[in-house]
Amino acid sequence: MSFLYAIFGKTLGLIYNLVNDYALSIIVFTILVKLLLYPLNLQQIRSSKAINEIQPKLKELQEKYKNDKETLAAKQMDLYKQHHINPMAGCLPLLIQLPIIFALFGTLRDPIQYVFNNDAALANEALSKGFLWIKDLAAPDTLSLLIPSATGFIGALPGIMPILAAAITYWQMNSMYDGQQVNEQMKTMNKILPFVILFTGRTLSAGVLIYWIISSLFQLVQQKLTGHLKKKEA
Numbered sequence: 001m002s003f004l005y006a007i008f009g010k011t012l013g014l015i016y017n018l019v020n021d022y023a024l025s026i027i028v029f030t031i032l033v034k035l036l037l038y039p040l041n042l043q044q045i046r047s048s049k050a051i052n053e054i055q056p057k058l059k060e061l062q063e064k065y066k067n068d069k070e071t072l073a074a075k076q077m078d079l080y081k082q083h084h085i086n087p088m089a090g091c092l093p094l095l096i097q098l099p100i101i102f103a104l105f106g107t108l109r110d111p112i113q114y115v116f117n118n119d120a121a122l123a124n125e126a127l128s129k130g131f132l133w134i135k136d137l138a139a140p141d142t143l144s145l146l147i148p149s150a151t152g153f154i155g156a157l158p159g160i161m162p163i164l165a166a167a168i169t170y171w172q173m174n175s176m177y178d179g180q181q182v183n184e185q186m187k188t189m190n191k192i193l194p195f196v197i198l199f200t201g202r203t204l205s206a207g208v209l210i211y212w213i214i215s216s217l218f219q220l221v222q223q224k225l226t227g228h229l230k231k232k233e234a
Contacts, residue, residue, distance in 0.1 A: 004103035009114025012107065016115065016126060023131035026108070026207055030214040033104065038222070045223055050085050108208045111138065127207075133160065137207045161209040162201030168213055170194040172220040 008029075016025040034041070057079055065072035080086070107114045116123040127138045134141055141159035158166075173190045201209055 005107050005114050008107040012115045022126040026210045034218040134206045141206050158202040165201050165212045166194040166198035168216045169197050172216045
């Protein structure tokens with residue numbers, strides 16, 4: 001994983017040298033990464049939508065053959081074949097992307113080492129420029145940034161950026177299944193993940209949250225465009 005940290009760190013460092021703004025560097029870097037991963041994301045979106053479109057038929061099979069698991073599995077595979085769906089097609093792109101996502105997070109969590117090559121002076125200068133209301137991009141965005149008098153538990157509550165990240169994640173996940181049948185496990189995941197992002201986000205650096213927000217927005221736009229094109233083809 002360390003070689004990915006080095007690659008992403010060098011790339012982000014090169015972008016910073018061009019734009020001289022760390023927050024803008026993360027935004028440009030995120031867009032470049034999402035563009036490179038576009039084919040994989042597109043395959044995952046299409047596969048997820050296709051599987052959700054046949055959810056009613058899958059539920060019928062599950063009810064009809066609930067006491068015969070072997071026949072159920074065979075009938076489900078037949079249904080997938082009829083609709084030209086590979087049930088693993090949605091998982092493979094995600095599995096490929098996971099190491100990349102973890103490496104990105106690792107790089108952004110330690111920019112001094114990976115982005116600024118252990119140049120503490122340059123790193124402090126870049127990180128202290130801030131972004132909007134954020135004064136230090138290496139620090140978490142908590143309520144204490146907005147309300148300096150807030151201390152202790154209140155001050156450690158999520159600030160604006162974790163709330164934005166959670167809200168956009170919820171919007172993005174629900175737009176993926178807009179107007180489609182969704183199984184109970186996915187419904188539960190759609191409800192839980194934004195809260196995980198919200199409370200985990202208060203401990204992450206603002207730089208990591210910028211990446212998450214821009215990445216989720218890009219994914220949301222991609223899903224909307226894919227859905228629009230699919231409707232035009234129908």
